[in-house]
Amino acid sequence: MNFKTYDVIIAGSGVAGLYAALSLEPRFRILMLSKRELMTCNSAMAQGGVAAVMDGNDSFERHISDTLTAGGNENNRENLRVLVEQGPRDIEKLLELGVNFDRKPDGSLSLALEGGHSANRVAHYRDSTGEQIVTALLDYVRVLPNVTLLENAHLLNLTKQDENFLAHVHRNSEHEYYAAKTVILATGGIGRVYEFTTNGVTSTGDGIYFAHKMGAKIRDLSYIQFHPTAFADRKSRECFLISEVVRGEGAVLLNHKKERFMQNYEPERLELAPRDVVSKCILAEQEKTGSDEFFLDVSHADGDFIKERFPLIYSRIKEFGFDITKEPVPIYPCQHYLMGGIEVDDYGQTSIEGLYAAGECSHTGVHGNNRLASNSLLEALVFSRRVAEKINATIEINSEETLEISNFPKPSGQAPKPEGLRREIRGIMQNAYFVTPDYEAVKAGLARINEIITTLETDGFELTPEFVETKALATIALLILKELT
Numbered sequence: 001m002n003f004k005t006y007d008v009i010i011a012g013s014g015v016a017g018l019y020a021a022l023s024l025e026p027r028f029r030i031l032m033l034s035k036r037e038l039m040t041c042n043s044a045m046a047q048g049g050v051a052a053v054m055d056g057n058d059s060f061e062r063h064i065s066d067t068l069t070a071g072g073n074e075n076n077r078e079n080l081r082v083l084v085e086q087g088p089r090d091i092e093k094l095l096e097l098g099v100n101f102d103r104k105p106d107g108s109l110s111l112a113l114e115g116g117h118s119a120n121r122v123a124h125y126r127d128s129t130g131e132q133i134v135t136a137l138l139d140y141v142r143v144l145p146n147v148t149l150l151e152n153a154h155l156l157n158l159t160k161q162d163e164n165f166l167a168h169v170h171r172n173s174e175h176e177y178y179a180a181k182t183v184i185l186a187t188g189g190i191g192r193v194y195e196f197t198t199n200g201v202t203s204t205g206d207g208i209y210f211a212h213k214m215g216a217k218i219r220d221l222s223y224i225q226f227h228p229t230a231f232a233d234r235k236s237r238e239c240f241l242i243s244e245v246v247r248g249e250g251a252v253l254l255n256h257k258k259e260r261f262m263q264n265y266e267p268e269r270l271e272l273a274p275r276d277v278v279s280k281c282i283l284a285e286q287e288k289t290g291s292d293e294f295f296l297d298v299s300h301a302d303g304d305f306i307k308e309r310f311p312l313i314y315s316r317i318k319e320f321g322f323d324i325t326k327e328p329v330p331i332y333p334c335q336h337y338l339m340g341g342i343e344v345d346d347y348g349q350t351s352i353e354g355l356y357a358a359g360e361c362s363h364t365g366v367h368g369n370n371r372l373a374s375n376s377l378l379e380a381l382v383f384s385r386r387v388a389e390k391i392n393a394t395i396e397i398n399s400e401e402t403l404e405i406s407n408f409p410k411p412s413g414q415a416p417k418p419e420g421l422r423r424e425i426r427g428i429m430q431n432a433y434f435v436t437p438d439y440e441a442v443k444a445g446l447a448r449i450n451e452i453i454t455t456l457e458t459d460g461f462e463l464t465p466e467f468v469e470t471k472a473l474a475t476i477a478l479l480i481l482k483e484l485t
């Protein structure tokens with residue numbers, strides 16, 4: 001079989017993939033894959049912003065200290081220092097690329113305060129920072145002559161033969177085959193393994209699944225962040241995030257009696273305690289009152305300011321029939337972010353030569369056991385740039401246009417994927433590990449996930465994007481539950 005060759009294949013076109021592509025030298029021929037439309041990624045959904053030390057009222061030591069506190073001191077301190085000290089230069093680069101962060105009347109950056117931060121340090125564009133950043137990066141990468149950007153191009157399989165990575169891609173109902181000696185996995189998170197998640201449809205853990213299958217080290221997959229305030233009308237599976245910047249602007253949490261309760265659990269930090277803490281307080285209050293009804297209330301604030309500052313949140317919640325400027329809106333915690341992932345070093349190198357990972361699918365250790373708000377876009381920027389720097393310094397270009405692999409097995413299965421497995425996996429995860437683990441359910445869930453994987457490994461199923469995502473989700477569930485036993 002004939003494989004078209006590139007110097008670097010990047011799987012994923014979120015912030016990590018795009019920033020890696022534009023940081024690589026133009027001498028490289030780069031193939032970039034996006035399994036859906038280019039804007040369909042978690043990066044484009046980010047609301048709050050990017051945390052970095054951008055003015056004299058703040059310091060690297062404070063940013064590091066806040067991140068360690070949120071991360072339970074389990075953070076990789078060397079990588080954390082790299083993140084914090086190098087972050088500002090990547091924010092400057094975004095400004096150069098035309099990212100339009102909000103500014104104060106004097107022209108300086110308007111930096112927001114978020115939960116767990118001891119200083120205003122979150123650069124943002126209203127409440128749609130991610131869309132603003134991805135648009136600017138895409139505008140730049142799209143016209144780079146050395147980058148082939150394929151959308152709706154689903155990586156179905158990634159293997160390594162000798163020094164080459166072989167990528168099997170599904171695009172326009174066709175199977176396509178590409179090879180490169182260097183691959184960057186930037187495939188994002190795993191949220192879709194849960195019933196309730198803020199993550200978009202692409203977050204099925206594909207990159208982690210491929211890396212695991214090839215034998216790469218995977219770490220801390222059970223370090224999952226549950227965001228306390230997703231809009232929850234209990235009618236839809238899609239959980240729209242209400243950024244904690246809204247709490248930064250004074251929003252309070254109410255129980256089913258519309259009474260504040262955070263003072264009983266976190267008398268000092270109140271609603272601005274780190275996310276995991278607030279999520280746990282909500283579940284503790286549920287246990288105490290017997291009701292899972294909770295609300296976020298910012299109706300006491302200036303309505304015009306809220307509409308101006310959070311236009312996306314205001315209009316999305318309005319679509320569900322609630323006016324956040326006038327009434328408390330229903331919320332509940334849901335899965336939001338993965339701190340663990342493919343183990344990488346300080347330059348994004350995995351345990352497999354030639355294989356790099358960046359962004360949410362990677363584990364640099366900067367977040368410890370719980371990510372500080374707005375540190376993930378920063379991590380995606382800093383470490384994807386460092387991946388590119390490493391590749392720039394060490395990789396030669398490949399003069400071959402194609403690669404012939406004689407023994408590559410063509411997909412032959414015809415049977416459709418069994419129905420209902422994804423739903424079942426989500427149900428297992430929701431029961432076994434939501435905010436805190438239920439160890440009985442973890443044990444039972446693990447046994448069932450093993451059976452599901454055995455079923456999926458039976459030859460004969462048609463190799464489709466849907467099938468691969470199901471296998472990826474089952475593998476992610478397995479790795480999370482195994483870690484908990």
Ligand SMILES: Cc1cc2nc3c(=O)[nH]c(=O)nc-3n(C[C@H](O)[C@H](O)[C@H](O)COP(=O)(O)OP(=O)(O)OC[C@H]3O[C@@H](n4cnc5c(N)ncnc54)[C@H](O)[C@@H]3O)c2cc1C
Nearest residue numbers: 012013014016035042043046048049155188359360374377
């Ligand atoms: C609602 C929401 C709000 C958030 N707000 C913030 C915030 O304010 N600040 C902050 O720092 N973080 C925030 N986060 C987290 C942050 O957005 C993510 O951690 C970050 O954007 C991840 O970037 P990424 O490039 O790693 O992945 P993504 O942006 O998710 O991109 C993944 C890419 O991989 C591609 N892909 C996946 N599998 C395949 C495959 N098999 N084949 C081909 N392509 C594939 C996808 O198509 C996509 O292009 C938020 C997350 C959510 C969900």
